[in-house]
Amino acid sequence: MNSAGDQIAVLYVDDEPELRDLFRQGLERQSDRIAVDTADSPSAALERFHEGGIDCVVSDYSMPGGTGVELLRSVRETDPELPFIMFAETGSEHVASEAISAGVTDYVIEKAVGAQHELLARKISTYVDRQRAERRAERVNDRLHELAGVANDALWVFSADWSELLFINEAHERLFGQPTEELYAEPDSFLDRVHPDDVDRVRAAMERATAGHSQSVEYRVRPSESVELWVESQCEPVVDEEGTVERMTGFTRDITNRKTRERELATTNEQLDRFTSTVAHDLRNPVNIADGHLGLAREEFDSPHLDASARAIERMDELLSDLLSLARTGEAVNEAQSVALEEVIESAEHNVAMGDARLAVESSEPIECDPVRLKEAIENLLRNAIEHNETTVRLTAGVLPGGDGFYVEDDGQGIPEEQRGEVFDDGYTTIEKGTGFGLSIVTRIVDAHGWDIEATESVDGGARFEVTGVECGGTVEGSAD
Missing domain, CATH: 3.30.450.20 (PAS domain)
Structure with missing residues (x-):
């Protein structure tokens, strides 16, 4: 059954009462969508039409008091698109030409009435459905134009x-x-x-x-x-x-305002970079002097206190390196390029002391990124895996199954679930040698790209880092070097 909103109201006009009744019964038997109203003259039909609710008019041509073409012209003055079928007794070329000129939708010659109910029901449904679809499209188009006008x-x-x-x-x-x-x-x-x-x-x-x-x-x-x-x-x-x-x-x-903010941020980052470089230089000088004197002292004396001092100086140097890297990790990235993920990962591997650890890239896609900044992030992920596991680990990287990002994982001891939200915080570390800034640097680089990162568990129970929101695919344009 069809819904009420799918019903078709047909107005049939003919001066013969018996033909009107046969037409109504035959058409309504053919389709439960169609409900037929009748009129015995063009004037009565026009009055009923103006009351509204008519979806299609089917009219005889020759009737007392007017013709079907005269009725058609009157209907067209109000509704140029309403389906109107001329159901004429003869195939007169004059009548057909007159009806076409007046804008008739279709012209059907009456034959054996009973044999044409199916044909007329099909034509009526087709024309009405088409007109309804066109009017819906027009309404949508009008609304889109209204929205576009104020956008x-x-x-x-x-x-x-x-x-x-x-x-x-x-x-x-x-x-x-x-x-x-x-x-x-x-x-x-x-x-x-x-x-x-x-x-x-x-x-x-x-x-x-x-x-x-x-x-x-x-x-x-x-x-x-x-x-x-x-x-x-x-x-x-x-x-x-x-x-x-x-x-x-x-x-x-x-995007003028955004570009202005980016330029201002770039200027601020340059100033910060010069400042941190100066501070790092001024701090490293006394650290290096202390380390040099400590080396001389260890040649003359053997004391556990000197070993503790050496470890402290080494940690200060590591902290200085990570703090300098963190300070230089701003909130903006350079213009993105499309580079192969595998190329960035392999380039990052060359800058990390891997020892006996092995890295395999299982899948790769071109990704839109700042390759220099992304390489720095992956370097820190690789170091994190190596430094936070006492045994040699096997690392794996590749594109996520959904294609909207990538992952780096290991088969080590993993990260306890309750700590996975804290590992990205500044200064958070679970090892004595760690500075706690490696994953913090990763987070800033990921955020600068507009991506997201999550720590979870790998298939082998180790640590897995998933970066999502990445635009993958396309053509490789740049290099990770």
């Missing part, structure tokens, strides 16, 4: 090769200083407003999108001679069932 972002739809602009909202003019009419006339003319140093990068992103790859690109635009903005465009190719790109959809937004 701060420029919303756009281009053809697959960018040669035709299918839709753009008014925000484009505010961001680019370009009338939308100008862009419709020349779809690639927005590039004239892009900073000359950024045009090639934008064109390259457009070409990759045409090839079917989602794109996100940041660049500068000049809406006027005195104004320069930073914007971000994100593009999503729309493909058909066979994977062929049909059109480009996306948005462009103003």
Whole structure:
């Protein structure tokens, strides 16, 4: 059974009472969706039509007091799209031509009435369903246009090769200083407003999108001679069932404030880096002097107190190194590149004293990251595994099964569940030699990328670190070195 909202109200117009009754009974037997109301003249039909609730009109042509075409013209003045079927007794070319000119939906010649109920029921359902779908689409389209009109972002739809602009909202003019009419006339003319140093990068992103790859690109635009903005465009190719790109959809937004904050943060980080380098130099000098004198003293004397002093100086040096690294780990990353995860991991391995430990990369994907910062994070994960296990460990790394991140794990003693949330805190360590800053540095690098990290248990019961929220896939662009 069909729902009440799926019902179709048909108005049948004919001056013959018996034909009206046969038509109603026959049509309602064919479909439980259809309910038939009748009228015996064009004037009565028009009155019933204006009362509302009619989904389709089926009318005879020749009737006393008017014709079906005259009724059709009156209906079209109110509703140009309402399904209207002329159910005429003859196939007169004149009548058919007149009906078509007036905007009839279909023209059916009466034959044996009983044999045509199925045909008419099918036609009525098809035309009404089509019109309802079109009206729903129009309503959705109207709402989307209303939303686009008040959006701060420029919303756009281009053809697959960018040669035709299918839709753009008014925000484009505010961001680019370009009338939308100008862009419709020349779809690639927005590039004239892009900073000359950024045009090639934008064109390259457009070409990759045409090839079917989602794109996100940041660049500068000049809406006027005195104004320069930073914007971000994100593009999503729309493909058909066979994977062929049909059109480009996306948005462009103003990121000038974000870029300003990033520059300010970069300046602050540079100042912090110079400060920490100076402090580290000033602190390391007395540490090195103390270590040198301690070495001379141990040549002359043999005392456990000197051994304790040596361990303290060694720990001070480790603390200085980790504190310097932590201070340099800011909240921003350099421009992301697409690099192979395996390459970053292997590069990190070369900077770690692995001893007898072995590392295997089980799977790899290109990932969007700052490769230098990511390498530093993985170095600390590898050191953490080696230093926190008394026996030699086997390490494994690779892409997570869901493809949205990567993992580094070992087969060592693992991290107790109650401590997994604390291991990333500054200064937290469970070994005497540790400084407690290694995983803290990892966390800052992960956060700077906008990712998440979690400590859990590996298959072998060791420690496993999972980094999620990572954009994997795409084409390798950069290097981890």
